[in-house]
Amino acid sequence: MNEKTGEQNVLRDVAALGVGLRTTLREMFQPQVTLSYPEEKKPRSARYRGRHYLRRYDNGLERCIGCELCAANCPVGCILVIAAENSEEHRVSPGERYAKVYEINMLRCIFCGYCEEACPVQAIVLGPEYELSEVSRERSIYTKPMLLEPDPGPHPDQQEPIRVGG
């Protein structure tokens, strides 16, 4: 830019200034794009992958058969399943076995949904909830009562997680 450009084009610069000021003033009266988060929430897709649930059959039996395919398929290893045998007196799921322990470490989970895909009986599904913050690492390990439908609320009587921090 040569030295004189500044003085020669004063009028053009002032006009440009006016255009800029008009733009900002107009934007002031445009609708805001902000969502006031805790009160307003962004709509989520029907396939949104959030917090996990363990589903039941309509007759109340748990779907999970303790096969551990979800744990085997989990890329970050955040699922722990310990299976136990069903018996005639104590039948939890229709299959041979059921999950005696089912834990998901929500701090480790990357919500990829591979557990859901691996499950042969559609027992584990990812729901729409995404507000999963906790005050300690231990509380982020969701145990079976917390995961099992019907959802008993955010903190049912806490069953001590078997793992700590892992």
Added chain:
Amino acid sequence: MRSTVFLVPPDPFGVYSNPIGHWLVVVIAMVMLVFVLLTATAYTVYYERRVLGFIQNRPGPNRVGPLGLLQLAADGLKIAFKESFAPVGVDPLLYVLAPGIIVVAAFLSWAVIPIGLSDSFTYWIANLNIGILFVFAVGSMSAYATLLGGWSSNNKYSLLGGLRAAAQLISYEMALGLSLVPIFMITGSLRLQDIASYSVQLGPYHGPLPLIVVAPVSFVIYFISAVAETNRTPFDLPEAEQELIGGYLTEYSGLKFLCFYLGEYINMITTSALAVLIFFAGWHPTFGFLPAILTFAVKVVLVLFIYIWLRATLPRLRYDMLMRLGWKFLLPLAIANVVVTAVIVVAVS
């Protein structure tokens, strides 16, 4: 009408005639003014953040208190409880002195600024006949604060910021002073109250005249220079974040940082109040129905809006552009303005 404080003209208790009572009133008035100014500063920051938010299609701070009105109280408390940290190698005296200077200088200007409480009562602490020169003299002291703060911080970014601030303040001080010379020639006074009350007899109209009608060029020069004087965008080179981290503010934190910010915002209100007094007839009724004090406040708020509007619109000037605008455009324009006004004033009289 030339008493130092003129709050209530009838004096049933003899307060004004008593020297001790007089001083008492002055001290109370000063304390009140400091509180009013501090509150005004806090809400100027709030106002700025809200307006910037609206311009950027977002709400701005709206969580703390109703409409976010207590946001600045929360911010102030937070910053006041920060550790008072000084880096190694600072000049211990000047490092602490610089934020003090800027706050003192900023508050001092308000000693001579008249505030019309109603149409007949005017409030000021010192009714100097050179009021406006006093404001400029005191306002220039903030150059010392930025320069000393930058120099004493033992940081090259601070030093560069301080140097830029000093150069910028000196450059624009000239245009700022010269822009108001036509006003002095028209009104024949340097006393702010006289300038604000400047009245004309124009046909059927008799009353105070907003001087922007007769001196629009002066207002443009004054406003550009005032934005530069207060280091506001687009002239905020002394604290250019991208190149100088924070300029002279880099090594300041906690209350000392707050002092610099306070000084900047009080200066902003001061220059706005001056613009209102000089160019927009001060507290004299322009909107017709509002009481004098509200008229004044509304006008100041409107001028402050221009500051914020400019900040939201314009990017920062490059250093050579800043100097070119100051020395090669504003200063010649201001001198031409003085000459032309002088010719017209002589011709009319």
